[in-house]
Amino acid sequence: MLLFKGKTYAEVLTTIHAQCFTKPWKEDQFTSLLDLPSTFGFIDEKGFILCSDLGQDIEILTLAVLPEFRRKGLASALLNFVQKLMKIQNKKSLFLEVNCTNEAAIALYKKNGFQPNGTRKNYYHENGATFDALCFIWQNPSDLIDEQES
16 A cells, blocks of 8 residues: 555546546546645555545545455555554544445445534435435544543
């Protein structure tokens, strides 16, 4: 697993994303995000996670694992890399939105300790239909311990 920053990986991310989503991001979208100093991710040849460092918090922008490698622990491994980085950097929380119809992703996030944290109505638009985004948050356990001791 490789930690990356910068637009070097925009083309690879675009290729993987296109195989994972019905509405994949375009290369210029990845390039724009990767131009931001706050954007980083972890990648290997089977998938990636792209995040934004927001100071005390980190937002997961997208997580993609090639279909033939799903359900083999890679998505959990990618999440764990971000969670470990958060602990090292003493970040407070990790959050994301997921389409309410994406049952596999919802199960993945719950399995990895994410808690529901609200809903964004009509957030996703696909083929003329709208879907809610479910918001999830993961709290850094070391941060919770610090708060309880205060």
